[in-house]
Amino acid sequence: MVIDMKRIGKNVIECEKDVAAVSFAAVGGKKEAEGALGTYFDTTFTDSYFGKESWEKAESLMQSEALNLALTKGNIKDREVDMLFAGDLLNQCISSSFAARSLNTAYLGQYGACSTMAQTIIMAAISVESGAADTAAAVTSSHFCTAERQFRLPLEYGGQRSPSAQWTATASGAVIIKRDKNSPVKIKRMCPEKIIDLGVKDMANMGAAMAPAAAETLTDFFNDTKTSPKDYDRIFTGDLGSIGSSLLYELMAKNNFDLAPYHSDCGVMLYDIKLQDVHAGGSGCGCSASVLCGYILNEMKKGSLKKVLFCATGALMSTVSSQQGESIPGICHLVEFERN
């Protein structure tokens, strides 16, 4: 008998049908290649333009590359992908739509700011579980140069960065999701979540804006599943950076969870924070996506990680909302991966 997904408590969804991350790939830029996880990337580019005439076109190419690599590594034809869930930080998600333009696949654009990688995986897993798709793909990207000029200042201006600022990663990650009993890395439970906004308005301190959302999601997940941090090999957030991570520990302690010993943040992991001048760490849709598809899923495949929580955080503001005096709504979606 075919069984439906189960809802556990208010927030958690349990997969029932051997929904697996069958293949994945990570692509990055020069700084990412030189970072702490540089060797985990499938491909890195040394030029920020990737041979294209604009950074936006380069970012789009990076998404195409990540998806194509994930398909090739999994021996899957692009025409086998029934639904593509993709997103990025650019206005109207052009990195994703222009990357998807050449594909013969249904395209569903997702926007969850830096939480988008978890969101695309959740949507892909639900689609596979429902039978709407046999094979689905989840892809996100970000590019330092496209994000800086859209959200902050022209790069030529050479603006001073605040110590709490994070460095938008030039990176992309792609995962192919389908039902596969024999594939080792399964998606076990998921926790798509509500928006949390505690009133932080500082666009140069995204970690502080997003930490409350991460705390809410993790607390809800532990309570709904009756588990605690020690039940997992590693709990990854992306991307709170060093400041947001400290805040998260404080907030979790208030909820009686000791998170620090089990926690790593993708934004802290991606770079050598001291040597690479990235201030509070990495960020951007491509940061957690590339750490997931480069490091985490590879370590799971090897067997060195078996039970993992991937909690991608996003800040859902725009330059317009901030100029109009609004605070920054945070969100955090969680995906639990388990190795057979």
Added chain:
Amino acid sequence: MVIDMKRIGKNVIECEKDVAAVSFAAVGGKKEAEGALGTYFDTTFTDSYFGKESWEKAESLMQSEALNLALTKGNIKDREVDMLFAGDLLNQCISSSFAARSLNTAYLGQYGACSTMAQTIIMAAISVESGAADTAAAVTSSHFCTAERQFRLPLEYGGQRSPSAQWTATASGAVIIKRDKNSPVKIKRMCPEKIIDLGVKDMANMGAAMAPAAAETLTDFFNDTKTSPKDYDRIFTGDLGSIGSSLLYELMAKNNFDLAPYHSDCGVMLYDIKLQDVHAGGSGCGCSASVLCGYILNEMKKGSLKKVLFCATGALMSTVSSQQGESIPGICHLVEFERN
């Protein structure tokens, strides 16, 4: 036995579990209230600011209003909604995220430009079908003033509009979706689709950019389901406008389908095109959303329409992609509604 969704052919998904549009609401502005479908709106506002200090905040309020009205009409509490799928045209989808901020519901931002209403419904239906959500909501909005200043010119500039230009609707629509055997309007089949880009670059002629995507989706759907236009009471596109609709008829004729007698376009229906100076018709995520939630679903509930195709079209470009010389990628997602 619980049955999965079925895939039909390459593109179509068939719902199996009495997934119903149990409640819906449409909200609009002054021009929309004075338009051809004015009496179908649940609420209309006469001031473009809706009492808020910015148009962006007004648009966000409009989404909240549409969702709250749909919930109230369906006697559904907001805490019963497990997943909210919402989208709009603004950079980083702020109308949606700021509207969702006050809700205790998982938020999944969607971006499909003017096709977003069909996309949100597809995602909500898949989530309900899979068991990931018992109740899901689909909401989109657009606002003439927020869209003009973001995509075109400051309103104060009083720029001349091209004859092929469409008028972004100030409107929002919301649908609540859940399994309900007794609710009359069911979601029967869906067709999420690929991007089609034939190289149109004119941002003032979106109808021409999107018509090929509508033709592709309708042709795929008719072929996969072995049906033709005459099998449906009405086939609605949103929003090709008058120019895009004519192009669609030509393209469908090449595929041997006579569409015109069975077709209406939401952008043509919403306004009195001659009297209201909207040139080629309405557009924007809120246009097809409000025609669906105001006119179409109400007529289905009454029984005057029984089998309907709702095909929302989107243009997935940004001002940056157009400034960089890119053409406009079009997309069209289809939802088939059927009355019991």
